[in-house]
Structure formats: C-alpha cells, structure tokens
C-alpha cells in the first residue's frame with residue numbers, strides 16, 4: 001500500500017513538473033517595425049505572427065516614412081478619404097490636443113523636419129524659420145467628415161506626424177486581434193509601448209522602467225490587462241552648446257520641450273492613451289501634467305524630473 005502511495009506521489013510530482021514546464025514556456029519573437037523593435041512574448045505559439053501582421057497593417061496606414069501610407073498621402077494632398085482606423089486615431093489625437101491645451105499636437109510634422117528629427121540631420125533653426133513652421137501647427141487646421149471619413153487640411157503646409165500615438169495604437173490593434181483569436185496571455189512591446197494581456201502563468205507581467213540617465217532600470221511594475229508607455233529625452237536627441245534637444249517638441253513655442261521632465265511613464269487601460277499621455281506630460285511638466293492626467297480614467301503617472 002505504502003509503495004503504491006509512493007508511486008502515486010511520484011507520478012503526481014512528475015505530472016506537475018511537466019505541467020509547470022509547459023506553463024512557464026514562453027515563445028518570444030521580435031521584429032523591426034515602426035522604426036523600433038516590436039517584441040511579442042506569449043505561451044501561445046501563434047501570438048507573434050498575429051501581432052506582427054496587425055502592426056504591419058497599422059504601420060502601412062500611419063507611417064510618415066512610407067510614401068504610400070494614408071498619412072503620407074494626406075500630408076501631400078491635404079485632402080483624403082481615409083480608413084476608419086486613421087480617422088479614429090486623428091480624432092483621438094484631437095481629444096488629447098484639446099485636453100492638453102495644445103501641448104500634445106500631431107501636426108508637429110513641420111517642426112520635426114525643421115529641427116532635423118525626421119531625417120536625423122539635427123540642426124538648431126533660426127527664429128524666423130520656427131515662426132513660419134508654427135503657422136502650420138494646430139489641430140484646428142484639420143477638418144474631419146465623420147460621415148464619409150474625409151480629412152481636409154484648412155491650411156496648405158500642415159503635416160501630420162503620429163510618432164507620439166501610433167505605436168500605442170498599433171499595440172492596441174494587435175491585442176484586439178490576439179483576443180479575437182482566443183489568446184489570453186501575451187506581452188506586446190513596441191519600443192517601450194507595452195500591453196500586458198492577461199498574466200504570465202498566474203502571475204502579473206513584470207515591466208522594468210528604464211533609467212533615463214544611466215544603463216539599467218529606475219524601477220519596475222507588475223501589470224495585468226494594462227498598458228504602459230514611457231516618453232523620455234534619452235531616445236532621440238542631440239546636444240548643442242551644452243543643451244540637450246530631444247525629439248519631443250513643445251508646439252506652443254516651436255522648441256524641443258524643456259519642462260524639467262526627463263522621463264514620463266504612464267499606466268492606462270489602453271496603450272493608445274498611455275502613449276499619448278506620456279508625450280503630453282513630457283511637454284507639460286510634472287505639475288500641469290498631473291492635472292491634465294486627471295482627465296483620464298484609471299491612469300497612473302511616474303515622472304522623473306531633471
């Protein structure tokens with residue numbers, strides 16, 4: 001009898017060990033997309049294929065670097081009938097533009113070009129050039145027709161750049177597809193714009209927050225069914241005359257934002273919101289940024305200032 005019990009216990013232990021292994025097994029894959037690394041981690045082997053296909057579809061609609069994308073064609077002609085996805089993201093961007101008092105503005109395109117962030121030929125422009133570029137900035141210079149999805153620029157020279165919200169949106173679209181295909185556990189990370197779908201073998205996903213000034217991490221958070229995004233001055237910048245000029249522009253001045261924030265991390269129910277709020281807080285600064293973030297439900301901020 002005792003021997004039989006021992007065999008049962010051994011069999012149980014082996015079965016649980018095998019199950020445990022299966023539980024812990026995660027498939028990881030990454031690909032360069034949207035100008036960054038898109039990384040997918042899931043116990044379901046199908047996840048990366050589904051996520052990459054959806055991110056590629058969104059990139060083909062929104063990328064300003066792809067001459068055939070809807071955004072590039074709109075930037076060229078100033079008038080275009082666009083997909084429901086493009087009109088959705090433009091309207092979402094307008095809501096955040098309004099709530100942030102213009103600190104978040106996807107019409108920063110001409111300023112991104114002027115400061116050399118688009119082609120990585122960085123340069124400090126003349127005051128007059130900035131003034132001219134500012135005359136093309138503002139979401140009030142775009143009109144939307146919700147009935148026929150036609151977007152129109154009211155001023156010639158407007159240029160949309162969805163760099164501050166597009167990756168978050170692509171992550172959300174990928175997560176929607178994963179859910180539709182029955183995938184319950186997955187981490188989708190597009191260059192620090194992350195969604196944690198479900199959990200990881202019964203425990204929340206653990207996400208590290210990068211230290212903005214030195215190699216390593218400033219901390220970590222545990223998340224389940226939540227998005228997280230960070231905006232910082234350490235990803236793309238140039239230094240001239242002892243000053244760091246980073247790729248997030250204050251559309252109200254035409255100069256790279258100098259609010260004192262060097263990294264803003266936002267946790268939100270979706271990655272589109274987390275991505276956009278992080279950029280807005282970077283521009284607004286900690287105090288005004290925290291006030292602004294109160295407009296959104298279930299949002300948490302971690303701000304690192306100079």
Ligand code: AMP
Pocket residue numbers: 103104105106108112117161162163164165230231232247248249250251275278279282283
């Ligand atoms: P993120 O890393 O999400 O903060 O996005 C930064 C990118 O958003 C930049 O590289 C630009 O493409 C774009 N951008 C820069 N300044 C702004 C701004 N004030 N509002 C919206 N988009 C911006």
Ligand code: MG
Pocket residue numbers: 163164165229231274275276277278279
């Ligand atoms: Mg952003």
